[in-house]
Amino acid sequence: AKLKGRGQVIYFDQRLHDELLHQHRLSDRLERALENGELMLHYQPQVSAVSGRVENLEALLRWFPAEGAPVSPAEFIPLAERSGLIHRIGDWVMEEACRQRAAWREAGLALERIDINFSGSQMNGADLFARLDDCLSRFGLGPRHIGLELTENVLIEADAHVLEGLERLHHRGFRIAIDDFGTGYSSLSYLKHFPVTALKIDRTFVRDAPERPEDRAIMEATVFIGHRLGLEVVAEGVENAEQLTLIREMRCDLVQGYYFYAPMAATEIERLLAGPAAP
Ligand code: C2E
Ligand code: CA
Ligand code: CA
Ligand code: CA
Numbered sequence: 001a002k003l004k005g006r007g008q009v010i011y012f013d014q015r016l017h018d019e020l021l022h023q024h025r026l027s028d029r030l031e032r033a034l035e036n037g038e039l040m041l042h043y044q045p046q047v048s049a050v051s052g053r054v055e056n057l058e059a060l061l062r063w064f065p066a067e068g069a070p071v072s073p074a075e076f077i078p079l080a081e082r083s084g085l086i087h088r089i090g091d092w093v094m095e096e097a098c099r100q101r102a103a104w105r106e107a108g109l110a111l112e113r114i115d116i117n118f119s120g121s122q123m124n125g126a127d128l129f130a131r132l133d134d135c136l137s138r139f140g141l142g143p144r145h146i147g148l149e150l151t152e153n154v155l156i157e158a159d160a161h162v163l164e165g166l167e168r169l170h171h172r173g174f175r176i177a178i179d180d181f182g183t184g185y186s187s188l189s190y191l192k193h194f195p196v197t198a199l200k201i202d203r204t205f206v207r208d209a210p211e212r213p214e215d216r217a218i219m220e221a222t223v224f225i226g227h228r229l230g231l232e233v234v235a236e237g238v239e240n241a242e243q244l245t246l247i248r249e250m251r252c253d254l255v256q257g258y259y260f261y262a263p264m265a266a267t268e269i270e271r272l273l274a275g276p277a278a279p
Contacts, residue, residue: 027083029065030076034088039063041096042263043114045272046234046256049248054273056113058149058256059097060263061089081121090122094135100266101146102139109273113175115147120154129165147175152184155194163194170195177234182218191229199226203237206257210242216250223250 043057080086177198208215226233238257
């Protein structure tokens, strides 16, 4: 290896130092944000690929700091995973999604589930499933009302205890979707062992499908294997009509993306679902 000048070494050290400091501060702010109620859930509709009708919602976490710009979950979730704050954040998400689902049932909104995202480090904690059950029963909700989204890496890395918990949920009729399907490093054989009800095709495939036959081939194969295994197949990140046409031809079941709806606040969901039925 080439010897680096002294100045350069110091430069990299400084950058690393700054980055760590930034993360540390953000982590502190996030903890206070949780306590001060700066976190909220937005909801993105999943629509039927055939009818365009809204079927379910995916809950997506939002952080609007009292001061400063919104911070993306793509930035603060990994941070929360490293600091351990993900457990409290995950509990808050569970609680808030259940509260909202119950409120919308009272209001008579035409809606199936709210799906929530679970990260891997969140599942390592003790009694996550007991807390989920507790939350559901406090709000009088059943397996139809809340679904889970997990990435395939979460499933692969899950220990026996977690898998058992998921299996029990699955058995009781909970929907469990594999998020970002096709982007992990595992073989397909895990599909026959794991309690799964749906596959969500990652949005990078959807994005490139119109230009790239390889991406179309992977999507077609996903729909094929998903349906053969009796799973529902969802395409995420649909942004234009061209992508939608392909997805319909492939016979995906559900579609999610800016082409239909961006994630939105609960009040906007209410306006959407209470409004006049689409023709
Ligand atoms: P994800 O679960 O894969 O969520 C989909 C992401 O794609 C969301 O980003 C959503 O806003 C975005 N999206 C939706 N439609 C489109 C589209 O048409 N085009 C494009 N380019 N993007 C679209 P978001 O909300 O920034 O969330 C990023 C990630 O943060 C999520 O990826 C998920 O991994 C994580 N996350 C969000 N909320 C939670 C949560 O409550 N708990 C956990 N553990 N993770 C969460
Ligand atoms: Ca997701
Ligand atoms: Ca995803
Ligand atoms: Ca993702």
